[in-house]
Amino acid sequence: MKKKQYIFLLMLLYAVEYCLAHSCAVDSFSVKENFDRKRYAGRWYALAKKDPEGLFLQDNISAEYTIEEDGTMTAASKGRVKLFGFWVICADMAAQYTAPAPAIPGKMYMTYQGLASYLSSGGDDYWVIDTDYVNYAVTYACRTRKEDGTCDDGYSIIFSRNPRGFSPAIQRIVRQKQEEICMSGQFKPVLQSGAC
Numbered sequence: 001m002k003k004k005q006y007i008f009l010l011m012l013l014y015a016v017e018y019c020l021a022h023s024c025a026v027d028s029f030s031v032k033e034n035f036d037r038k039r040y041a042g043r044w045y046a047l048a049k050k051d052p053e054g055l056f057l058q059d060n061i062s063a064e065y066t067i068e069e070d071g072t073m074t075a076a077s078k079g080r081v082k083l084f085g086f087w088v089i090c091a092d093m094a095a096q097y098t099a100p101a102p103a104i105p106g107k108m109y110m111t112y113q114g115l116a117s118y119l120s121s122g123g124d125d126y127w128v129i130d131t132d133y134v135n136y137a138v139t140y141a142c143r144t145r146k147e148d149g150t151c152d153d154g155y156s157i158i159f160s161r162n163p164r165g166f167s168p169a170i171q172r173i174v175r176q177k178q179e180e181i182c183m184s185g186q187f188k189p190v191l192q193s194g195a196c
Helices: 003-021 168-180
Strands: 042-050 058-067 073-083 089-097 108-116 122-133 136-145 152-160
Touching: 122 168, 136 168, 152 168
Parallel strands: none
Antiparallel strands: 042 058, 042 152, 058 073, 073 089, 089 108, 108 122, 122 136, 136 152
């Protein structure tokens, strides 16, 4: 009898440890360690995305990140967006990034502005979950959180330096990161046809 209790206790401890290790609480997500803005700068193409609620760039999304003389990171983004349910146009966005906790440079706050009156403006977290700087970047943002610390309205973009995609090895890394941010299976591919 004691052996059964011991096995049950071990299984219970394993289950608790597994749940804690795979928590979907936003603050448990790790970001790129020692994130380097200068290496991140340059052009990135969105290959997949998980949209937030509301209006969001639809396809042909690219972003050009620049480091200003004072060290501030900015981005000029473009992509197609559908307005009024039928009108598809190329739209431009501008963003500026700050690191509220300089010791964690991969966790930034993004202030963004649509460069036309019909596009939204505001601010979101912008976390670089992972990047190798030359092939891929996985970004994440949570706009609102539930009481349990999980995300209620979040989004993520998978970027590539090459608009044609990833090698199988990079795809495996990206899928693992999607699981780590509890968004596995929620991504849609992003068309890169050169329309914008």
